[in-house]
Amino acid sequence: MPPELICPDCGSEIEDSTDFGVGRRVHFVTVEGDGGVALDPDRTVTLWHCANCNLVVSVS
Structure with missing residues (x-):
């Protein structure tokens, strides 16, 4: 059985x-080593x- 998923804010x-x-x-998005952000428009x-x-x- 997978572990329970509990909302950390409201406890549901x-x-x-x-x-x-x-x-x-x-x-x-990918955060680069210099702090920049690279957007991948083909991936969501x-x-x-x-x-x-x-x-x-x-996230899935």
Whole structure:
């Protein structure tokens, strides 16, 4: 059994996809050694939010 996912802000247990808010797609970025940021416009990730308090709790 995988470990429980608990929202660190509100303490809600995330048991299945209905416990997530709408995932938001954002561009993938890389922070370079000199502090610069490189945007990869062809790659995106989804930020998953706690449905209870809207904190980002996962990335896919």
